[in-house]
Amino acid sequence: MASKNKFLFAIIGVVAVVVFWIYWVSVSSSADNPTLVRYLSIEELKDQNQTSRVKLGGIVKDGSIVISDSDLLDVTFLLEQGGETLPVRYYGTRPDLFKDGVEVILEGRYEDGIFIADQLQTKCASRYEGDLREENNSQSGEL
Amino acid sequence: MPVVGSVALSLGLGFSILTILILAFYLRTNDYRLYLTGQRSALGVSVLAIIATLVLINELLRSNFNVDYVAHYTSLETPWLYKFSALWAGQAGSLLFWLCILAVYTIIVIFLYRNRHRQLMPWILIVLTSVQLFFYILINFITNPFEPTSANFVVANGNGLNPLLQNVTMALHPPTLYLGFVGFSIPFAFAIAALITKETNPLWIRSIRRWSLVTWLFLSIGIILGGWWAYQELGWGGYWAWDPVENASFMPWLTATAFIHSIMIQEKKNMLRVWNMVLIILTFALSVFGTFLTRSGVLSSVHSFAESPLGPMFIDFVILILVVSTALIIWRLPVLKSRKRLESFTSRESGFLFNNVVFIVICFAVFWGTIFPIISEAVRGTKITVGPPFFNQVNVPIGLLLLFLTGVGPLLAWRRTSKQGFIKNFTIPIVAALIGLIIFFYLGFTGYVLVSMTLIVFVLVAILLEFYRGINARRRRFGENPAQALWRMIRKNRSRYGGYIVHLGIVFMFVGFVGAAFNQEKEFSLKPGESEHVGEYNFQLKNLREEERLNHYAWIADLRVSDTHGKFITNLHPEKRVYFFRNPDPDRRQPHSELDIYEGIIRDIYSVFTGIEVEKNTAYFKIMINPLVWWVWLGGYVLVFGALVSLWPSRRTI
Known part of the structure; x- marks a missing residue:
């Protein structure tokens, strides 16, 4: 089981980082960098x-x-x-x-x-x- | 004649319901004769869809303007190839075309698999016929391609096809894309059938692996052709703009790419079975969703979406697919669960797993950016648009991670990579990448460009090393010369080396993507004889000509391109055209800029004739210097070649 959890945590970690990244890019919209x-x-x-x-x-x-x-x-x-x-x-x-x-x-x-x-x-x-x-x-x- | 098409569509609708009923009845009674009837009926449904399509093609070629669709998308002057391609130029025709491709696929499935997958076939046919039924309903009741032209006036000539679409690439791009989109119905049908029948024999996985690969190849070609067309015709100098229609084809491509990787794990290790089901279903749902995005009008505004029942029906269909599939997966979870576990982070399996996660994450980012404007308009009333900067900024780092995994994955051993194996496989690529990093850094590259170039070196060396090792092993063991060894090695293990070749294509594409960081652009006007500099290039307008042609009038610029020392490079001849120039109503005349590109390994010189002032004898140009775009197309060819190597049937697989 330990091994399974290890992978689950790794995947959840990757997904969390990326979701935050998408959020960050969205809110960092500015005149020079108009993402939204x-x-x-x-x-x-x-x-x-x-x-x-x-x-x-x-x-x-x-x-x-x-x-x-x-x-x-x-x-x-x-x-x-x-x-x-x-x-x-x-x-x-x-x-x-x-x-x-x-x-x-x-x-x-x-x-x-x-x-x-x-x-x-x-x-x-x-x-x-x-x-x-x-x-x-x-x-x-x-x- | 159009009445034949209408009748075929109505009959198809009726027969598809009948087919589903017969097959359901067979599943209760187990009377094999009933199955055969159902199979024949499913064939009939498919043949009817093909007949309807052929009728519409015939009307288009004959320019029967009594059919509204024909009048709308073709005119008498339209060349026959584009009369034909008008089949997929509009909504009604393209939905019929979707149905027609599914019909052809259904027939192929019946003839290929009726004996091999006897257990699964009834359910496969039920699923495929249900999908056909959905499209029959749309075409019969909502957007009928055989709708007659309004009775109160006679149409002497049709509208004609937009000149932008009168391009061979554009005639090819939608059908290849559709072949890809629709193709995922087959793995989907197999997956649903396997879930329902609790099929655990991995034989079906092998069958759909080939399907998925072929379909993936079509989708890839479709996407590349779309980019190529945009680059050659639209005149903004790029090949990818992250617009929703492009994203619509990119999303299923991403999940499909994840799937053709992870299905290998299921084939070899019988692991990730739940995950693969999820990927198949997601890919099919995204294909339908993509068709919805491109065909329902939702993109222009939520309001046009609400006006026609087409959009809501598509959404309902996608939701139905997702709900039913999810329920099935949960129901069959005990059967699907694998007893095997991933053992180590440094295994090929976990490499695949993370590659999958990254593909899904990119897909999610693209999905989010695509639907965010729609959601914000529907929920808050204000429309917020998501531009290319969003997609680029989000996806560049994730894409680079993916590139990195492309290099790492093949170097990892199955189950667990030993320390020695690690050192043996990674030393050379890492050293090469570090050398590359230092050189590129001293050449003045920074940021993403520097990272990309370093990773490109890493992956390139990793792939070439695989080939080198394979060849060397054969040379030592069999004493073959390198060419022989390469040939036999690939023949012995097509799917593996085909895959590496595809990776090589992806690396080349990344080279092209990096080039986009150095694009230059300038707009200016010239009179004959004058010249202008863009970057290191000099453009002289030698001559302005005009010409009357069959279906348009053209002004042609003769531009002489030379380098800063005055050395001749090429002549470019961009044109400004006016289609329908004989039309007395100036509003109906259609200007069009036919651009000219000088393509090269290092850079493309891209010229657009943007405007002309006839009285002043002045022409306006937009010139772009686009480095390394050529590598994107090269990557495309290599990718297709690699996929074909993987797919080429060997004696074993037949």
Whole structure:
């Protein structure tokens, strides 16, 4: 029996260490190391005046996309969600499906009334199911 | 014609219920003729599923847009290969495809094992038919692929398949993954049958070991192809993003990998029988759960999950599997318990055991990270997303522990490693690892990279030493030359050396993973003639061309890549394409970036044509320098080769 207990303790020890490790990584989330990111609505973002890194989802307002004359990668647009709008600025390569009226998911920071996004993903253009970057089997049931 | 498919599906539903009843009745009466009827009926159920699938394929190839599914996922211009692959592009089709693969597997099981496992067969068929029944219910009542297009308008042309999916890898990736997912139904059915019949003869373990290996191989290939496709098509420069769909295939892979290790202990020592049951059941449950994650829409939001009954049904099915299996295991615990005990920490058995614990722990971490957003949204109303940093941070140290065990395991002796054995087996790998550590440290590597590289040396030397010792022993005993000795040694012990080759593949993959720590990325714009530096490389835009092709319009960039001394390396031709460019509605046109990669042993040069301003004659690029990615694919090939070596039938096993 002694030998069996020895193994049981070893396994329990390993599992305990790892569970603690997962917990530690979760709570140590910070701006440089965003392991967990909150997903907010525009209203919540404005109310809380959040400055930490968050995710936002919404629709690109029709006709609001302005691409900088000097740099094609620099874009501003208005994000609509839950009856609120929010100006967004994004610098970088945009997904092929990015255009007016498309649903996007942004990640970044809220600074002085503007959302500075460093990640932009498109979701669910009407023609296709799901977002391919997120779901690389092309599925997701909703249309 | 679609009506034939619908009828086949309805009949399949009816016959699967009938099959279960007949077989249950046989178990009461023990009238063998009843069993034969049940077996024939199970065959019928499977054939009906295959017929329905063939009908849908036929509709897809014929572009019969009266079927909603066909109109939704194909168009007239879609090349035939992708019309075919649209079978698994959407929810209804992919569930039918799942069923079809299970049907093919069921037929194989019947023909392979009807005599060898006579005791188990009735229960195996009941389990397999029940799983088929579940999918028949989904396809018949919830998401029918033969649903006609809404009657009030005529569809002249279908939507077409997303250009991202018009790629040969993408046509292959889902079916291989599904072959893997579905394949675990068979070990699961055997396990349930063995539990119910109290089968203690280890013969069935041998049968499902091969199944599990084949299935594991499919799943591995599916996952690697998925990564390869993401790397070649998506343009973000990586192959693994820890997104829920990837995790969905990774979780059963982890438990399956644990299983194909620990089943060896059961085969050789008749130990860990309860644990193996748990692993089989967990793997199958995770396969179904993975199908659920990818197909129910739960990932986009909990609300879309609630809208369709599909998600809840899947969850109920997974819970049913877990509850029934757990009850069975507890019920049969007295039969399953092994009288043998593990003897020492320094034994091969305990090496396997800890490898198992680590696999399960990784699986748990991935599972937790995958479902945490869903749970937090359902419970607290706020959605918290778990990003790649979480998965990387959690899994890198655990993964390195696993890598370490990959090296240690094969060096340990069965039962107990003696002190001399320890010194004999471990001295060379440890010395090599220490030398590696010192060299890498002086080269300036630190942190995880340093640890990884040291462990890679350790495991690599440990594996090569195994081969060297085996070859040397044969040379001395039989006087063979090294090549002969290697060949015969592997032939004599395929599963062992096949396993080592798989380990070698894993080590190569880790080399590739380490490379990711040194990725470089830059985005910039160029006019023809201009150039830009990224790292040690220079990119000159020689020319911008445009071309009209069969189903898209393309701008092609000719990039000349040279090193800092101006020495020519390669030409890259990334493209910016517009699909459906003839469509009068600009919203329906579909831009797509076709990237170009210069692959190399040391690093890949990865170019994406991100945008074009036609009036200004300016092109925008994203360039990445990705070191050592090549080794991930090499590792993949080696892994597949090793698994095939293990699986290659020898005269003894047939």
